[in-house]
Amino acid sequence: MEIIYGTTNPAKLRLMKDYLSGTGIKIIGLNELSELPGEPGEYGRTPLENARGKAEYYYRILKRPVFSCDSGLVIEGLPEEEQPGVHVRRRNGKILTDSEMTGYYAAVAARFGGRCRTRYQNGICVIFSETERYEHDGEDISGESFWLVDQPKSQKEKGFPLDCISVDMKTGLYFVDEGSALGTGEEEKGFRHFWQTVLEAHEKRAQSDGREQG
Numbered sequence: 001m002e003i004i005y006g007t008t009n010p011a012k013l014r015l016m017k018d019y020l021s022g023t024g025i026k027i028i029g030l031n032e033l034s035e036l037p038g039e040p041g042e043y044g045r046t047p048l049e050n051a052r053g054k055a056e057y058y059y060r061i062l063k064r065p066v067f068s069c070d071s072g073l074v075i076e077g078l079p080e081e082e083q084p085g086v087h088v089r090r091r092n093g094k095i096l097t098d099s100e101m102t103g104y105y106a107a108v109a110a111r112f113g114g115r116c117r118t119r120y121q122n123g124i125c126v127i128f129s130e131t132e133r134y135e136h137d138g139e140d141i142s143g144e145s146f147w148l149v150d151q152p153k154s155q156k157e158k159g160f161p162l163d164c165i166s167v168d169m170k171t172g173l174y175f176v177d178e179g180s181a182l183g184t185g186e187e188e189k190g191f192r193h194f195w196q197t198v199l200e201a202h203e204k205r206a207q208s209d210g211r212e213q214g
Helices: 010-019 047-062 098-111 161-165 185-213
Strands: 002-005 026-029 066-075 115-129 132-136 146-149
Touching (some): 010 026, 010 185, 047 066, 047 115, 047 132, 098 146, 115 185, 132 185, 146 161
Parallel strands (some): 002 026, 002 066
Antiparallel strands (some): 066 115, 115 132, 115 146
16 A cells, blocks of 8 residues: 655654555655645644644645654653643744754753653544545554653754654663664554554455445
């Protein structure tokens, strides 16, 4: 099955392709299309609302099966009004660059003595047609808690600017360290299970539609 991933972020595209390796799902990034659609706005209050809005936007333009993911950041101990949520890159009315994001969140960690417990919340929306879509934002696709720290390492890959100040709580490795599993083991299982459920439901629907047409 071929489906478009509504993102221009090469790191996110590579990660999802890794997650779904061997499933029979062929993912195409927006940058791989002959003509790049415009960028949708982000007006949702949750990762799922943003993912839904992006998927709907790209489906209206492309008229092809498409999905989108979005994330929110939750920092334990931070007041509600300061929680990044879905506005991880937008702080104090400004869109931060990768280096500015690193600096901003390293300073947050410094407020907690050098590290703070953090986790991502993820949402995904898949649209096959006007009448067929699948959504999910459960804990199983949101990964494990990790330490956000105030001492950065060198960034390894564009697209995940906080990896250089994110530390696996079990191994003590930075997400950019060689051999780090990025704390995504459970997240990968969650995404693969979601997609397996989607594939089964999509196949049953196609078979049902085929019987009705026959």
